[in-house]
Amino acid sequence: MKKVLTIVLVLSLLMGAVFANGTKEAAPAQAGVTTLKWALWDIASTTYYEPLITAYEAAHPDIKIEMLDLGSADFMTMLQTQLSGGDSSIDVVTIKDIPGYNNLVKRNLLLNLNDKIASEGVDLSLYGGTTDQISVDGKLYGIPFRSDFWLVYYNKDLFDKAGVAYPTNDMTFAQYDALARKMTSGMGADKVYGAHYHTWRSAVQLFGILDGKHTIVDGTYDFLKPYYEMVLGEQKDGIVQDYATLKTSSTHYSGVFYNNSVAMMNMGSWFIATLINQVAQGNTEVKNWGLVKYPHAEGVTPGTTLGTITSLGVSNASKKKDAAFDFVKFVTGPEGAQIVAKTGTIPAIKNEGVIQIIASKPGFPTDSASRDALQVAKTYLEMPLHEKSAEIEVVLNQVHDEIMTNNISIDAGIAKMNEQVQKILAK
């Protein structure tokens, strides 16, 4: 009898273990309410999720939006792993970067939205050309809802203290370099660095693509040389903080800007909302800051900059595709854009009204140059849509790391990129 009992116990434990995963699917659904799951990152520090969801649910009482936070650092990897495991519980997906988008499309995990865009009458002309940049053979698998671009943030107090005129919206790279050198001063704890490059490849390498003559997936990278020379020169002269130190100490770019140790910093527009918030809460030493357009190469229109697109798509495995698309349409549409802009974030629909909302947000710099800086002339994607972009990025990141830590000369590094990327392209 005891033995039988033991067997029953062991078996029930086993059944429990084996089927534990299945039970959560059977959560009781409220009558008539459809729940959509939205995969995203950083719920706690992102200000626009809640108002978007609140607004949508208010207009659609029969829909409930549930957020699924997959974390920021590995978001695209996590998302792709979930979706390729056949997870049908995710309905709406946020697409963080282009290599990840490309993989999702290639792997057939996203719904082709063309039919729905046509039948629901979504006006793609509102998106300033960004939808063309993410079309694959004329098919669109996501609609942009954020369209960030790179700017130069600067610390007004440091410029005032040094008696140097603020940077302007029309700065060549040579002028930018000279200004950074002029603004560098002090020693030890009082040291002020003229500029700051975060450890991302995009913060340095992509200066090279702004003249529109090259892309980062070309397979030849000789055009990067002058920019690496400029940045490594600044690094050597102590104008910017050392890449190796920043990387091994995992220093976040926000910290150095908050504590008055850098005069200028090139960074994406996503930092505007965070900066306004942190300054308002008194968490920063920096009080007065401004924005100007990205520096440009000789002969290139000011306002030419790098961009990243964040889009929303519908999972191919979702069982509620129609409802999911309706939510995507709302968030990416004009109404969603207003809500996103109110939090200080740049939406993909970037018309005069939206710029007005961001620039008039309390805490946004009041000078006209900062406001004008939000007007962009031409944006190049950080990573254009390319079949091999994920693989190419691995090589570019590695060599960039070697160049910035002075473990390889600029010429040898460029030769290495040329060789290895061409090999990937030839495969």
Added chain:
Amino acid sequence: MPSKKSQLKKQLVAYSFIAPNFIGFAVFTMVPIIFAIALSFLHWDGSNPMSWAGVSNFVDLFDDDQFKASLKNTIVYSLGTVPLTLICSLFLAVILNQGIKARNFFRTVSFFPYVASLVAVAAVWNMIFNPSKGPVNMMLYKLGFSSVPGWAADKNWAMITIILFSVWKYMGYYMIIYLAGLQGINPELYEAANLDGTNVWQRFRFVTIPQLSATTFFVLVMLTIQCFKVYDIVYMVTQAGPGTATLVLVYDIYNKAFISWNLGSASAVAIVLFLLVLIVTLVQFNGEKRFTN
């Protein structure tokens, strides 16, 4: 004599006790291994239909810079980490087996790196070894060294940094195993050696080391396997950089599988890693027969 029925019942009970472990092993280890072997002969992105690749996944590895760098780095890492950890943990165990004061305190201290969260200690390690602001380089400066190593930021030092970190992290664990081994040595052997008029070194060389050979063998095999599988330490300390200076096989597998979604070639690397570990372990087992008593 027990009837056939009760015999069967007994067996069922026995199987039911093995079952939880075995089902876990089958589902989470055996099936994935078999699947990985199959995958290494296929092209698959994890979603679209698979297609037959033959041996092309393996052939391509010969011309794959990422794979070649990671293979070399994994071997260098293992060659550096295994002997160093072995010597350090044996040394620690012998010292902490003596009747010194606060013995348990020191044992705990040396075991601490093994139980401490890797994420936390790697962050601290990176601060201590920061090339321009870290206390280690400050001290080296003060001692008069004019050019100090760049540690994790220098491609010639990054692997050394990883090896030192691993030795520090693992030696406490293997020290415990050695301590158990030391306590299993019959004290009479030392008494006899004493009567023969041996000195400390001779007793260590001719009593301790031979008596510990079985333990040493175990430590050697476990360490080697652990070293070939290294990923977490590299991820936390150098992110495989600078460039590919600390790119190891498992890191390459991750990149191929989850960045490029090339599961076939990722599995091919995994098979190479498996064969490598298998060969090294077989060689070690062979050697055991000769050098263990």
